[in-house]
């Protein structure tokens with residue numbers, strides 16, 4: 001790689017951010033990561049996820065505990081480093097919580113992005129990769145979904161924050177030609193780094209299918225609740241496009257390569273495998289590769305849940321020269337390795353005496 005030397009990764013201690021930092025370091029980039037630990041383990045002394053990233057890569061990550069809502073703090077980081085490009089992962093992402101606390105989501109996700117863009121512009125940094133989501137499509141009008149499928153008919157606040165940001169980026173890039181931005185619409189990220197050293201360890205209550213399923217397999221939760229068994233799909237359960245988190249990470253390196261060599265102004269790409277998998281099929285594969293049994297409890301559909309959604313990833317293949325490499329079996333195997341090597345997630349400080357517990 002590249003003309004770009006230093007990349008700022010917001011939300012770098014989080015699930016996708018930490019996996020992406022592995023790939024960025026491995027292609028020779030310098031990484032400055034920030035996180036406020038709203039949904040990641042860590043403290044003033046740093047992020048255990050990023051320490052593991054250093055262990056995997058043998059390279060250093062510069063980390064700051066910082067909040068995007070604190071604009072002077074972000075501006076200060078730009079005075080310490082010459083940032084060539086930003087990958088903006090930091091956001092709150094829990095759909096249920098977003099419906100209960102819309103202002104929290106609008107403030108964090110929209111204001112966080114506004115602060116970041118203003119600080120970038122003040123420092124002559126106009127290159128960004130933004131974490132968007134397939135949620136912006138709402139209930140699909142056709143499948144597989146291409147990037148020009150209509151957006152905006154969204155059923156939850158979290159998804160609307162992504163949609164509003166995409167609209168804001170359109171206005172910004174139309175008004176000022178200096179911006180060079182790629183918005184990546186992720187489908188359903190799962191799995192973990194094959195080393196088992198890093199994975200998904202949210203600090204907020206989570207409902208994501210794979211971490212929940214793994215907790216059931218470990219006996220930490222009694223049953224996996226499946227919402228809806230009467231959808232018009234092969235086995236009645238919802239269909240999603242699960243993508244291995246390391247495939248997602250390589251999609252970011254591909255996006256940086258394009259920004260490095262081209263002035264795209266604003267481009268949007270789907271990152272998915274192009275294959276739909278039902279919840280039941282995913283559970284079956286997980287049980288097979290982990291040799292465990294997942295008790296299921298079928299309940300009513302959840303309001304706003306979508307029947308089936310999978311990507312047409314051909315634009316990313318053509319223009320980013322990117323495609324996925326990992327199978328559903330590998331997604332399950334890698335997640336299970338992470339979960340069994342770290343049943344309690346990352347090592348956490350014992351709040352009372354400051355001694356590390358868990359396995360480091």
Ligand SMILES: NC(=O)c1ccc[n+]([C@@H]2O[C@H](COP(=O)([O-])OP(=O)(O)OC[C@H]3O[C@@H](n4cnc5c(N)ncnc54)[C@H](O)[C@@H]3O)[C@@H](O)[C@H]2O)c1
Nearest residue numbers: 011014015016036037038039040067068089090091131133
């Ligand atoms: N995981 C998914 O299923 C999925 C799907 C589509 C899109 N996305 C998007 O990808 C991005 C990364 O998702 P993830 O799964 O890694 O989530 P994550 O919660 O693990 O990571 C996001 C990180 O951002 C941090 N953060 C949040 N608000 C912040 C703020 N104001 N200042 C500094 N740090 C802040 C959190 O502490 C967290 O570590 C998010 O923007 C998310 O919306 C995720």
